[in-house]
Amino acid sequence: MEDITRDIVNKDYEYGFTTDVETEVIDKGLSEDVVRLISEKKGEPEWLLEFRLQAYRYWAGQKQPEWGHLDMPEINYQDISYYADPTKSAMSGDSKEIDPELMKTFDKLGIPLEERMALAGTAVDAVMDSVSVKTTFSAKLKEMGIIFMSISEAVREHPDLVREYLGSVVPYRDNYFAALNSAVFSDGSFVYIPKGVRCPMELSTYFRINARGTGQFERTLIVCDDDAYVSYLEGCTAPMRDENQLHAAIVEIVVKENAEVKYSTVQNWYPGDKNGKGGVLNLVTKRGHLRGANSRLSWTQVETGSAVTWKYPSCVLSGDNSQAEFYSVAVTNNFQQADTGTKMIHIGRNTKSTIISKGISAGRSQNSYRGLVKVAPSAQGARNYSSCDSLLLGSKCGAHTFPYMDVRNSSAIVEHEATTSKISEEQLFYCQQRGINTEDAVSLIVNGYAKDVINKLPMEFAVEAQKLLGVSLEGSIG
């Protein structure tokens, strides 16, 4: 009987296993010494240590913000280990060999680290806990001048580039979690697309939390130079634990003249069990700066995991005629809580932004959209369209919308609309009449509802996202 129960629970979150690998974990706690230790372990230059220390000092003087529509368990920042390295043995010396256990883990997650096995057209940077395990196709991309590597490597190999852009989009004073991340960030990806280059394959980073009692603080920096293009994917999973694990990341994107960046996320951190125990606290700062004229940036996110999500991928539209898009599906079930949305800050002339947000809440979860559209006096002819819909599955869940609009230009047109409803009885009845059972019918309707966003994802991701939608809502009907 117990086995059956366990099977059912496991089925819901299929990435909940742990990898038994020798991991070097530093002592719990956070202080200047810990920041210095992390910096030392990564062999960082003086300026980066200084950056971290500044951020740490700022963070230490701040209080955790409480404005989110979230009931967050208290985080004891001294009870977390800020650095865990599962590649300890492999990293010594020049050997690029990867622990077979790690290989197996990523295989299990469907992320093959062997280039020949990889899906054609996707280069992967795999990050486990605090360290990048492997970056595939790095050499091939290098031929085109594209830099795709972990940020620690980039600090060593391209210090000037990293120094120029790090913290230029999300300064460490931006918010509490950004300051925390700036102080202790470990690994993440660094992407640089040189002028006029169209990146021939999808770049992808896969984040995995493995070690117990740790948090993940990755940092991603993408710089897309004039006339360049890149599509970037991000995926994440974590084992099932009954403690809350902290994930506070920063993603910075710089888009220059005529350049285009597509950033897609399928977020599937462990959401906690059916009673709301455990799960990842996902507190992320993501922002893109459209610096050049005619630049484009699109954020697409499918949020199905995490116990708590607090995330607002934003765009600062400084370049004239720049365009930004935000497409989001956020699904919450059981006791999950999500407070997610975007900020669109129009500064340049004729800038345009689109926000499509779809929230789905089930079980006893709370799902909020929170967004800001700001039009500066200089943003002549700015245009924004926002639409956020919420779908409620069950009478114990909540769906909330908190849009903010702040318009200071007379030629701007800003529109916002939102609806909240449940799955219509007629649609369900229609499906049932045709022999589709309730669960499948709901899944069908939900997928249709989320289609606007799923369609924006690259193909392989779209398939995965669609499957995820089905799994996340399992057991929420009836």
Added chain:
Amino acid sequence: MSGTKQYTDFYDNVRDTLFARSCDVMNAQRQAALDRFRWLGFPDRKSERYKYTDVGLDFEPDYGIALTALTDELPSHCYRIGSAPVDVTPYYNTIADHNDAVVCLNTMLSVDTLLVHIPRNTRPQHPIQISNILKGTNDTMVNRRLLIILDEGAQADIIITDRAVNDSRFLTNQVIEAFAGENSNLNIYEIEETHLLCTRYSNIYIHQDRNASVRHTSLSLFNGHTRNTCTVRLAGEGAEVSLNGCVIADKMQHVDNNTRIEHLVPHCTSNELYKYILDDSAVGAFAGIVYVSEGAQKTSSSMTNANLCATDSARMYTQPMLEIYADDVKCSHGSTVGQLGDDALFYMMQRGIGIDEARLLLKSAFITEVIETIPLQPLRDRLHFQVDKRLRGELSKCEGCKLCK
């Protein structure tokens, strides 16, 4: 905190006068309100409901505070609270927000309360008009309190107008509590036509029982700084509420409308429509939240906020929000900020209507949508006239006021 001190000191000085001039129901609440007020302090802009209005700044000037009571000669259905025909203890200061310092200040300092009480199944022959006329040679603060009680099946139209007759600075702090009993029908219209040196804080709390229907319309035609808060509790099934408002603001005017509708039981309906026209350096803010509590199934709610920004120095903040804890609901909101349509302007110019006149017509049509929701024909006609005059910039030219010359 120094801002609050001038008011608590003032209270200490006039306490005896207040108690003597007022009545037991009101006096009973004063001490608690004072303690709350001291503890809360004026909200700063970090507090979510006062994000767009700096309360401390508005209450900072040294105003003389009016402590006059109402006269005893009041029209039918209107009473001084001290001579109320019903027991008002279950009503007075029960639904007002005790966590709002501005409300506490009112409870602390207001001398008298005008009670409008409509007994069971009655309807007054005429609408009741309450004219608030601000007059004084010195800068004056007024704490105004109104209690509206509609018994089962009662009906009432209440028109509240704000005017200032001379050019002193005025600060009005108004609190209205309205109780709409079963099957009652209440219409409240608030029309504000003051001048640039007037600051107005209005907090309205409405409680609705089963099948009660309430309509609240607020028209800010001319003002200085205005902050209107409207909180509605739909506590009986089948209750229905409409909150409508329009704002015409230019120069350095500031209008902040903040609404909260709470659907506490199933089968209630709420509608909101707010429209703003902002010119010059005016600042407009609209924040509305619809809260649907768990179990309030079959709720239907819609909220619309449309805004016209005529200049680059005008600023509009809008924040339409939903907080929903029930699944079988239909809730929607929409919000726009934009300008007059070029096509419509071109169409009129083609037909020989000058650009200024065309703009005026379109603006007037824009506001008409709000005015047309008013069922009282004479009031509607009057408002069309007023709005037209306002848009032509003539409304502010009152007699004897050197501000508007």
